[in-house]
Amino acid sequence: MSKSLNIALLGNPNTGKTSLFNSLTGLSQKVGNYPGVTVEKKEGVCKLDRTTEGYFIDLPGTYSINSSSIDESIVVELLLNKNNKDYPDLALVIADVENLKRNLLLFTQVKDLGIPTILVINMADQMKRKGISLDIPILEQTLETKIALVSTRENTGLDELKKLILDYGIISNKPLIQINSIDKKYFENLENAFPRQSIYKLWLIITQDANFGAIQRTLISDISKFQTKSKSEIKRLQQKETIKRYQFINGVLKKCFQIDKASATDFRSKLDRVLIHKFWGYLIFFSILMIIFQSIFSWSEVPMDFIDNCFNYLSSVASNNLPSGVFTDLLSEGIIPGLGGIVIFIPQIAFLFLFLSILEETGYMSRVVFLMDRGLRRFGLSGKSIIPLISGTACAIPAIMSTRNIESWKERLITILVTPFTTCSARLPVYAILIAVVIPDGYFLGFSYKGLMLMFLYLIGFLMALGIAWILTKTLSIHSKSYFVIELPNYKIPLIKNVALTVWEKTKSFVEGAGKIILAISILLWILASYGPGENFNQAENIIQKKYPELAEKEIELKTNSFKLQNSYVGVLGRSIEPIITPLGYDWKIGIAIITSFAAREVFVGTLATIYSVQNDDNDTIKNKMASEIRKDGKLLFNLASGTSLMIFYAFAMQCMSTLAVVKKETNSWKWPLGQLFFMTILAYFISFLTYQILS
């Protein structure tokens, strides 16, 4: 018969909980070198021996059980609610060996809750470099627990850890600190009022209510009536508790923890003096951004052209070699071009994620938080908002979730509302193709116009986010306390495995996600574009022949095809919305692409590719097809004015259903996402209109 154990992974932020979770369960949850990477509860299974399965629960990092933000409160709620299905049989507190003292604070708290607790000391690989030596047996004795010394980076100590987990029964669950010693009388009263409860648990519920708002606890005893102390008095007691715990920890560490200052290098402080310097820090930050945009553009040009040509070739192979018929047409005019419009962007997406994950893994991200805090505060945001704003360049959805570690509700709400303005990776394909088509070649101070345009688009997204944040700060009347405390992690050399994995996973999910959508859309589009209602569609050839009797056969065919397309179902639909978008410089085909890209922005190019293939199957690349598309008045459809206006539209419009859903989830109301949708669409329309009118 098999047993199962619930095992919670707790610990300070950035100590490697998720790394350990991934090693044990074989999953690949996001890891990064800054506090607050994990913001949700995640579960995974690991077989511990033949008969026991461990259900591991990865949790957000916390400095203590007293929570001050949403992600931290997830931990408290789990630990205080015995009826939660995930309530742990056993807790692992993961500590960073370099900062053992502070990590032990949480350990003593968890242990005092009466949960069997194993201490996992991670990053053992760093001990030598930092000159740290530890006496594990003494530490085990004084902390009344079992200890595993592991390094998830070098994969050491995991088997020993599994053995300790299986033997968790022998760990004492006696508290280490007598909580009632911080205020005898108060705790005596508490004990008398609730005789059958754990006194430390009661105390946690009281402090949690006082400091962060009532936690959800349907089945925890209701002690809201027991409020005999003011908030300020409770906080004083908490400080007393903290001091008491640290006294205990200092006593323990004196006996078994040694650090040899001489062999410890202080590399980080030296690097920090430069990287967050008043002047150099900013210069370096902006240079890094410049380099990223330039390389996203120039490095991916060659592979993109290559992929574009491959898909053309595939299309022509399909149409030349397969027996002609509806299916072949669907394949060569619908599906292949549609998929090509996605796959072509793999190089850019991969580069973007490569840079982002290097920034996250080195620890530079937290330095940016420091550099930007004061600037962002003026706009009603917190330094911590920079993480959603930067990681929003990948995708707004995880970015919005990562706001959970912003303490102030107002700053958090505003960050959630403006994050969709950041240029996400789904916009990159749209920008990339439009820039390639409408922005001329040429260099300015060594930077290509194309790269600069891309940087400009990212910049206006960011500036719009700031501007709107500023307006929201002035108009929303929400009062919440704002403070800012952030730990700056040590620099780390990025682990190639982690970086490669992130790039691979993200690129794969980009292709799969967008691929599925475009597959469905391109089939639908092809059908709608290949059939049409009424005389105009069915008699297209005759009508054109009558109208232009003097033209050569080739020209007649071209004219017929585009006339047919105009009168197909999709053409009729597109032309009915055309009046709305003509002032922005678009034609009905772009209109259709804007509508389909509501499902996912990146299908914009795929949609156009399918429509153009139906119209004209001369097997040219997507880029060339776009560049040669002619408007009604004989001018090029994609010119500087219409192209820029389209990019601006994509920069500001809220075109993503999944983002709306996640905003609803994080704000708990439809009010905010619907407001975003309405407001951002109007804004995008208006600014694109101005852009087109000024440029043309």
Add this chain to the structure above:
Amino acid sequence: MIPLSQLKFGENACIESTEIDKIPLKLIEMGCLPGNFVTIIQKAPFDDPLYLKVDETHLAIRKETAKFIFVKLIK
């Protein structure tokens, strides 16, 4: 005794007292307790926020918080 916000770059100090109602509990738990050593590693423009090392922990706080932590210089 001076507020931490007036500590200069590179000076070493020891925390004397904190105004408990004005600073977040998290800061206390991260080691901002009387008796612990503190140094300033870097300051952002306008001295805000401050980058400190308190008792082995490297952290950043805003000036408005640093005003309520009082320290004594050590030579």
